[in-house]
Amino acid sequence: MKLSSFIIRHRKTIVILWAVIILASTPALLGYSHYITYSSSGAVNPSSESQIASQILEKSHTTNSSLVILVLQNPFLNNSTAARTLSMQTALQSLGIRDLASTTSPFSAYASFINTAIGRNATLIAWLYNETRINATTMYSFPSAFYSSWSSHSYTYDSIMASALDAGFNSSMPYEAAFISELNRTAGANNVSGSESVSQPLQAVMSAILIAYNESYPQYQIGEYSPGSYISYHYLGLNNYSDSVSVAVAGYLRQYFPATPDLVNATISGGNVGINYVRMYGLAGAPQYLTDQYVSSDRSAFIVSVIFSVPSGLRGER
Known part of the structure; x- marks a missing residue:
């Protein structure tokens, strides 16, 4: 019975x-x-x-x-x-x-459900997170410091180099040199000179990042064949590149399956993804048919x- x-x-x-x-x-x-x-x-x-x-x-x-x-x-x-x-x-x-x-x-059952659902994708998610983190740090560290300094100079053309130096500019670094060169070229192309402020400074910086990064790191061209750099450029920015990688990776993966930042965090912790998730977030997102049992x-x-x-x-x- x-x-x-x-x-x-x-x-x-x-x-x-x-x-x-x-x-x-x-x-x-x-x-x-x-x-x-x-x-x-x-x-x-x-x-x-x-x-x-x-x-x-x-x-x-x-x-x-x-x-x-x-x-x-x-x-x-x-x-x-x-x-x-x-x-x-x-x-x-x-x-x-x-x-x-x-x-x-309900907790071990939900952990098993998550492990079954995510399957082999756990390795891919962890790799994608690491690639994005590395690319984002490389892509935004200097431009972010530069942009912060440049803002105190009202984004004027003649303060570009001074702002770069304040941000720790190293001319021997190909990416930093290419970034400043492209920013100067863009400003000049728009007939900005002297103490005039660059219109849409954030857009100018992001455009310089795109060109300088592709030029300096051809193996990580920002595009679909380099998801780490693609996610960094399209899902992150100057202000959140260091603390929103999980959010960015989840946003990118959402076009393939219902990923969440919490799931990404549980995956990158190593070990059993389902157990990690449940210990960190409990029954958040658990299907009702499972918890009802x-x-x-x-x-x-x-x-x-x-x-x-x-x-x-x-x-x-x-």
């Missing part, structure tokens, strides 16, 4: 003794002692722990023996809940309990299923 069916038919008593034994053997886990109900008996009312567990279990099914830990806490409220739950699941798996196959919770309808509680590899009648008999 399936556990969910058993509980539904015997709503007066839900006993998960194994949960008591397991948690008692790991007292430092979770800090959940005041959230977890190990058993309940007597008359059942709609708000009782047994009724809450039953309602959740009606939406999921297990073939082999399983035990249920009911956590009386909203799993959407804060990320620490996710971290503590995942730590508990890891601890349970490490106890060497006979026939224990796995543990699942573990979370009560009013979000006041969730379950952790402890699943064994054999039916209950065979557990411990071998």
